[in-house]
Amino acid sequence: MRFDEATAAAPLGHGRWSTPVHDGWDIGGNANGGYLLGLAARAMSAAAERPDPVTISAHYLRPGAPGPASVTASVIKTGRRFATVSATLADSEERPILQVLGAFSDLGDASLDGADIERVDATPPDLPPPDDCVRIEGTDTFPPPVMSRIDLRLHPDDALFTTGPSGHPLVRGWFRLLNDEPIDTIALLLAADAFPPTAFNAKLPVAWVPTVELTAHIRARPVPGWLRCEFTTRFVTGGFLEEDGVVWDDSGRLVAQSRQLALLPRG
């Protein structure tokens, strides 16, 4: 199943969309956080009548199991450049799974003032070619099923599933959708939360790292091809950690930045 089909949002009227959580995008029975955010963003984009989530923040309130779900979206403000939308993704019993706030725009419109001013003090991660990286294949347990829905290749130095944790809170790799499905700006939200946690590479004694909140800035529509992704963590403290992501497209352009705040319950 394609990502765009798996995140389809069918209008129900009155600011509501039917957004079923599809099978197979999960980790131990609970849908991947980036997939859930994509599902919410698809409905919010329809509400906004703009295609691209320029900045979007999601609070994770409850695991999302496969089954019926819906998004209720309110357009807070529509401006010339942005439409700002608040939304709730809820399960069939109306219990909130995700609360989301996002600004949608049209990143294909190059008329933004200052769009020609460029200064980039970073470079894409240096990765061996995809075929020389470690492809993560989904299983029924671990690696999780969602890995079978995407094509994810880890840098051999960061491939904790095969070579063991590196000791560093760093995960780098390639990402694409299956069967050359184009990566739109909503699929970038999946890329921002699809990689194994940095905490696992850092050998932290944690069982898992549930996301409290994730914010992504989508800076451009990616050109066709692989994405280069890099995730790092600097601050593991007070029962929380942040995970910062940077996503580059095949032309070497920054397309997304992400940051999530996660808990670190002990293993």
Added chain:
Amino acid sequence: MRFDEATAAAPLGHGRWSTPVHDGWDIGGNANGGYLLGLAARAMSAAAERPDPVTISAHYLRPGAPGPASVTASVIKTGRRFATVSATLADSEERPILQVLGAFSDLGDASLDGADIERVDATPPDLPPPDDCVRIEGTDTFPPPVMSRIDLRLHPDDALFTTGPSGHPLVRGWFRLLNDEPIDTIALLLAADAFPPTAFNAKLPVAWVPTVELTAHIRARPVPGWLRCEFTTRFVTGGFLEEDGVVWDDSGRLVAQSRQLALLPRG
């Protein structure tokens, strides 16, 4: 006027608070973004019945002029650890100024699982003592009035107001409230948006850098004393830039991380 008084939220019932935008916290007549977020957070904290905004995201929809304003807050979910609140700060004509989503908790409760796991791969910025830094004094124009409400000392190498732009998108300095007012976790939101923009030090040809969205993670309550703050930008591209902030307390502990997405209209 103290920050806590200037961000007081008086309950109006039915999930509404009166939150007047006070005079003097402005930049050219529009209230500082961190101050506005503090105002919203004060009411949201009351709605959440928890003191600390652990992760909070604000979308800036319209400038906030001094005068009557109100916050309407909905508690989306109350859990054992977090209460998640969605809120709108609106002016006297009910036009939204800020749309905010935040999770509130009690950071004084040290029982969080994994709170003893520490790994910090960063150090506070190396700053000369406050008296050897450059104090920014507010004026009626520039530096803006809000600078008279706080005590902000820039690293001499980053003190664009006195020595001119450094050429680097970096701003470091000390922050405290006036008259030894304690800095609570809501005042950290002010610290996260009180410094001059990195874009000015980088000599970008921009008139100003209006915030689209700001997310702050509050990781701990600061001990009394000065805060050490550092703001950086890596990606100026496509008409947007991010500004990342890291805030440390006087004990050398990380207390906040922030990231904002801003526009860069030409000067």
